[in-house]
Amino acid sequence: MNAVVIAVLVMIVLSLMRIHVVIALIAGAIVGGLTAGLSIVETIEIFTSGLGANASVALSYGMLGAFAVGISFTGLPNLMVKGAILIVGREGDTRLKTMTKVLLLFVITTIACFSQNIVPVHIAFIPILIPPLLKVFNELALDRRAVAIALTFGLKAPYILIPAGFGLIFHDIVVTNMQESGMEVTMAMVPSAMLLPVLGMVIGLLFAIFFTYRKNRNYQQKELATNQETPSYNYSFPGIAVALLAIITVFVFQIQTDSMIFGALTGLIILYIYFGYLHLTKKFSLNQSDELMTSGMKMLAFIGFVMITAGGFAEVIRETGHVDLLVDSTSGWIGNNQALAAIIMLIIGLFITMGIGSSFATIPIIAAIFVPLAAAIGFSPMATIALIGTAGALGDAGSPASDSTLGPTAGLNADGQHHHIWDTCIPTFLHFNIPLLIFGWIAAVIL
Structure with missing residues (x-):
């Protein structure tokens, strides 16, 4: 049996059994x-050697968690809840609530899309934006699975299609690895080749918003995962001003330094100054501010541990040498059947990306083997781009180890009411991987 298939299946089955994803x-x-x-x-030595690959990402999430919870104590979340109540009404007109939910989901999708291209901060915005909005979601009885779908779409579709920000990196990886494997392609070809697969993702997004998760889902109004004894404050002009200043500063410094760690650090410094002001006015103790920051780090400790563990898992998969065997074993009986070859190649990409958890890391693995295989079967360069790009994107949505699912879960589970596997991974897998398979196959056949 192929080691890659076995490893991914074990990880998925254990996760579905609600075994913690780190253990899985x-x-x-x-x-x-x-x-x-x-x-x-x-195996243990290889696994251990890969643990450091995502260490900086894990630290970034811890810092952002502290910052996100710190923002919640400036009063900004209470102001947002009050604004939502004014729009929706506490009893709520059903039609108005539905319109508000749809609008809110599209706003979140737009912000997530901007995080990949226009303001390339990736998932850094999630722990800042989403936890304060949870009370608003609860007031609207908004199904958080729809929010997870919206966030994951925005974290994936833009970089697959648009050659800017993270998209420029993704497109460059595709083109460079294809050229090194002997196929002449250009950057200008990638958006056209990936248009149909991304259209499939758009259909999946709309289906989730207007059909699958359109009904109300009730959640308890809980505080964020912080110390119960830490006080919360109503909104005030200084608090709101400090919160907005801190958020803008984090985004600016993250872009300037290309580091989520130092971006979050600048925001924390601003919040510490604010908490120091509250200390002087005897409204807040410095010990309470330390407890607050520690609680925030705990909120995102989960995603940090998963990312570190995923680095070890990916290293073992690569070192087995069975990625090549997985592809080679299929090429012998495909023949010249392009339709069959396309679907098998896409499924192989799905398995590899589900295990590694990164589209960017999957492309170099599969391109060296897919390019000569596609050329031998008779696929055009455009069709080959569609195959490799889609195969790399497949599995990123739905993988328990992907930041495209870990990021949304970290934000949506800030009050402990959103399950990573059942509320993020499975919904995103069904609504994005199935359309990607279908539309990626169509693109490979017709291009």
Whole structure:
């Protein structure tokens, strides 16, 4: 059996059984290594060597968690809730609530799209924007699975289609690796080749908003995952001004330094100054501010541990050598059947990306093998781009180890009412991977 398939299946099955995703990743890595013929010692050594790959990302999330909870104590969330109540009404007109929910979902989608291209901060905006909005979602009885869909769409579709920001990096990886594998392609070809797959994602987004998750879903009004004894404050002009200044500063510094860590640090410094002011007015103690920041880090500790573990899992998958075997074993019986070849190549990409959790890391793995295989079968360069781009994107949505799912979960589960697997991974898998498979296959066949 192929070690990649076995490792990913073990990880997925354990996750679906509600085994913690960190444990599922470790178990999948061990089983995959043993299946490939590695000893338990070798597997553990390889796994350990890969843990540092995502360490900086994990620290970034911890800092952003502290910042997000700090923002919640400036009074900004209470102001947003009051504004939502004024728009919707506490009893609420059903039609007005529905319109407000749809508008809110499209605004979130737009902001997420901007985070990939126009203001390339990736998921850094989620712990800042989403936790304060949870009370608004609860007031609207908005199904958070729809929000997860909207966020994941915005984190994926823009970089697949648009050659700017993270999209420029993704397109460059596709083109560079295809050229190195012997196929002449240009950057200008990628958006045209990826248009149909992204259209599939748009259909999945609309289907989720207007059909799958259109009904109300009730949540309890809970405080964020902070210390129960830490006081909260009503909004005030100084608090709102400080919150907005801190948020803008984080975005600006993140772009200037290209570091989420230092971006969050500047925001925390501003909040500490504000908390110091509250201390002087005897409204807040410095010990309480430390407890607040620690609680915020705990809120995103989950995503940090998963990202670190995913680095080890991905390293084991690569070192088994079974990624090449997975592709090679299919090429012998495909023949010249382009329709069959396209669907098999896309499914292979799905399995690899589900395990690694990164479209960007999957492209170099599959391009070296897919390019000569596609050329031998007779696929055009445009069709090959569609195959490789879609195969890389497949699995990023729905993977328990992907930041496209971990980011939304970290924000939506700030009050402990959103499950990573059942409320983020499975909904995004169904609504994006299925359309990507269908429309990616169509693009490969017709281009």
